[in-house]
Amino acid sequence: MSVRILLADDHPLTRTGIGEFVKKEPTFELVAEAEDGIKAWELLQSLKPDVALLDIRMPGLDGVTVAQKVKNDGLPTAIIMLTSYDAQQYVIASLRAGARGFVLKTVSPKELTTAINTVAKGGLYLDPEVASVMGEQDFIPEQLSVREREVLLLAAKGLSSKEVAKRLFISERTVQTHLASIYDKLGSRNKTEALLLALKYGVVTLEELLEDD
Amino acid sequence: MFSFFARPRSHFLAFLLCALILPSATVVLVAVFSMLSQERAMEAAVSSYVQDLAESMSYHLSSDTDAWTFQMLSDFTRYPFFSWGPSIPGWVALTDHNGKVILASPGASNINAIWKPDLPVGQAVRITDKKGAQYTLAVYPVKRPSGGYVVAAVSWSNLLGGLVSVIRLWPVLIILITLTSFVSIRLLWTKLVIPLQALVAEIDSMTLGTDVPDELEDGTIMEIESVHDALMRSAQAAIERDNLRNSYVKDVVRAQEQERLDMAREIHDGPLQDVTALLQQIHMTLDEDDDESAEVRIRRAEIIAKSVVRELRALCDELAPPWMDLGLSEAVTELAERLSQGYDIQIVSDFDDASRELDIDNEKILSLLRIIQEAVSNAVRHGGASEVHIHFRMSGNLVTMMIADNGKGFDAANINHETLRVEGHRGLASMTERMSLMGGSVRINSKLGKGTNIIASFRV
Numbered sequence: 001m002s003v004r005i006l007l008a009d010d011h012p013l014t015r016t017g018i019g020e021f022v023k024k025e026p027t028f029e030l031v032a033e034a035e036d037g038i039k040a041w042e043l044l045q046s047l048k049p050d051v052a053l054l055d056i057r058m059p060g061l062d063g064v065t066v067a068q069k070v071k072n073d074g075l076p077t078a079i080i081m082l083t084s085y086d087a088q089q090y091v092i093a094s095l096r097a098g099a100r101g102f103v104l105k106t107v108s109p110k111e112l113t114t115a116i117n118t119v120a121k122g123g124l125y126l127d128p129e130v131a132s133v134m135g136e137q138d139f140i141p142e143q144l145s146v147r148e149r150e151v152l153l154l155a156a157k158g159l160s161s162k163e164v165a166k167r168l169f170i171s172e173r174t175v176q177t178h179l180a181s182i183y184d185k186l187g188s189r190n191k192t193e194a195l196l197l198a199l200k201y202g203v204v205t206l207e208e209l210l211e212d213d
Numbered sequence: 214m215f216s217f218f219a220r221p222r223s224h225f226l227a228f229l230l231c232a233l234i235l236p237s238a239t240v241v242l243v244a245v246f247s248m249l250s251q252e253r254a255m256e257a258a259v260s261s262y263v264q265d266l267a268e269s270m271s272y273h274l275s276s277d278t279d280a281w282t283f284q285m286l287s288d289f290t291r292y293p294f295f296s297w298g299p300s301i302p303g304w305v306a307l308t309d310h311n312g313k314v315i316l317a318s319p320g321a322s323n324i325n326a327i328w329k330p331d332l333p334v335g336q337a338v339r340i341t342d343k344k345g346a347q348y349t350l351a352v353y354p355v356k357r358p359s360g361g362y363v364v365a366a367v368s369w370s371n372l373l374g375g376l377v378s379v380i381r382l383w384p385v386l387i388i389l390i391t392l393t394s395f396v397s398i399r400l401l402w403t404k405l406v407i408p409l410q411a412l413v414a415e416i417d418s419m420t421l422g423t424d425v426p427d428e429l430e431d432g433t434i435m436e437i438e439s440v441h442d443a444l445m446r447s448a449q450a451a452i453e454r455d456n457l458r459n460s461y462v463k464d465v466v467r468a469q470e471q472e473r474l475d476m477a478r479e480i481h482d483g484p485l486q487d488v489t490a491l492l493q494q495i496h497m498t499l500d501e502d503d504d505e506s507a508e509v510r511i512r513r514a515e516i517i518a519k520s521v522v523r524e525l526r527a528l529c530d531e532l533a534p535p536w537m538d539l540g541l542s543e544a545v546t547e548l549a550e551r552l553s554q555g556y557d558i559q560i561v562s563d564f565d566d567a568s569r570e571l572d573i574d575n576e577k578i579l580s581l582l583r584i585i586q587e588a589v590s591n592a593v594r595h596g597g598a599s600e601v602h603i604h605f606r607m608s609g610n611l612v613t614m615m616i617a618d619n620g621k622g623f624d625a626a627n628i629n630h631e632t633l634r635v636e637g638h639r640g641l642a643s644m645t646e647r648m649s650l651m652g653g654s655v656r657i658n659s660k661l662g663k664g665t666n667i668i669a670s671f672r673v
Contacts, residue, residue: 057535062538084522084526085526085535085536086526087530087534087535087536087539087547088547088550089536089539089543089544089546089547090536090539092543093539093543105522106518106519106522158542158546158564158569160563160564160565161561161563162563189550189553189554190549190550190553190554191546191550192546192547192550193550
């Protein structure tokens with residue numbers, strides 16, 4: 001059975017490029033194209049595709065908002081954000097809005113195929129450019145301790161070190177130590193990257209990140 | 214016309230005229246009144262005097278036919294009436310029943326001029342002779358067989374000559390008062406009203422920021438001079454302010470041009486070179502004599518194209534980071550992480566619950582991002598800092614952003630903003646400007662060896 005795909009992007013050239021590639025792939029079926037967010041949302045509701053490739057910046061509704069609507073309405077479509085922006089906060093915002101994938105437009109066809117297949121099966125796909133360990137191709141992260149996972153999840157929710165310390169009844173200093181250890185194990189340089197890498201390597205799940213405390 | 218009732222634009226001169234004319238008019242009115250009552254009192258006194266004189270003379274002549282002599286006539290000062298004051302010149306005469314003078318005191322020579330047959334008897338009257346001279350006179354009958362009358366009279370022009378001339382002087386006095394009033398008004402007009410109007414005209418025609426008021430003429434009154442001085446001070450302040458603004462605008466324009474230059478250089482050295490290289494690879498691929506395989510060329514082109522995208526993305530971020538759309542805390546976190554990577558230092562950003570949820574417009578977010586950029590750049594380049602903490606706190610509607618570094622700090626108390634500005638270092642100034650545009654303020658605390666704290670606050 002082929003994967004039914006919706007493509008939403010306001011740039012005709014991008015739509016043509018990505019569309020041509022999707023059509024060429026035998027297991028993919030491009031069911032609709034949209035040039036703005038409102039059209040995309042209408043098509044998502046009526047066609048209920050398996051996967052939607054959404055641009056972030058679009059007229060009408062932006063991609064993150066469309067993803068949020070899909071999540072709120074419980075539509076069966078897995079969302080991949082397809083964007084020119086490499087900001088990690090966009091990744092976090094997209095994931096919070098329910099997207100399962102984040103891919104830059106510079107992606108190679110091979111990577112896009114992987115991304116579409118991964119999210120279609122319920123997985124999570126992040127573009128290597130937004131979540132990669134510098135210099136290492138096949139990086140296997142060291143396991144995080146239970147405490148480190150807790151610290152990472154709380155920090156990922158935007159809590160400051162002080163607040164994390166208060167929540168876990170430990171000192172702020174200990175929180176800093178844990179974070180340093182987490183960064184080291186995951187090969188990240190900051191909180192957001194640590195979180196993205198932890199998601200990428202399955203150290204934490206998207207559900208854990210999104211659940212409210 | 215002076216409009217006394219058209220408030221609030223009552224004319225100044227109208228008040229001046231009132232102030233001067235009202236007292237003068239009052240003086241004149243009071244004087245006229247007292248003059249009239251004085252004349253009335255005088256007339257009453259003169260009437261009763263001539264009546265008394267005539268009556269008593271007639272009585273004496275009636276009762277004692279041998280007693281009346283010139284002696285008695287010339288000695289009328291012994292009558293009680295004259296005891297109180299200055300002698301009043303007058304005369305007395307005895308006439309027959311036809312008005313022919315039988316006997317008269319000196320000065321009574323013109324009795325014929327005023328004699329009228331129908332003069333009332335026993336009562337003082339005021340009459341005017343043919344020459345216009347006035348007399349008060351009384352006629353009493355003499356009860357003697359030969360009959361006749363006693364006529365007593367006082368000439369107003371003789372008797373009251375002095376008083377009358379004083380009365381005549383009043384119009385002169387009034388004219389004098391009026392004249393001095395007009396001189397005063399003229400003085401006030403030239404010394405006060407005209408200079409005031411000139412000042413108003415000057416203020417109206419002055420272009421603030423370029424003009425100063427003209428010098429005053431000599432002899433200007435003090436109050437006008439102080440108004441003029443105050444105007445001069447504010448005009449000079451406006452000029453200084455304008456100069457400051459001009460140099461500020463010049464700075465901003467220079468900074469803008471510098472930014473454009475930098476941007477052009479970056480585009481030229483980066484994407485433009487890369488796209489040129491890309492084009493070359495494509496040309497080579499199309500060239501039939503090419504040694505390399507098309508695939509190698511295209512793979513090379515792919516790498517170059519990716520690099521172009523990265524460079525353009527970085528340029529976009531520098532111009533206006535698109536991720537500020539995400540909201541304050543996300544944008545600050547993103548920037549902090551980018552700066553942290555870029556400068557290879559530790560940057561921690563943290564928000565309390567209220568500031569994390571804060572929803573402010575992109576313009577303000579961008580301002581805060583620029584301040585953070587500037588602060589971190591200063592901390593690293595000038596302070597050699599290895600750690601920067603960015604805290605956001607919100608209490609009530611006051612948002613406070615504190616940027617603290619562990620750099621070597623500077624002597625904030627002795628910093629010369631003007632020198633910095635002239636040397637093209639607009640960092641601290643632009644932080645202050647950005648915050649004041651947001652209706653907020655910036656405080657910079659720093660001491661040598663103690664790092665730097667930048668506290669920016671604004672209300673939402």
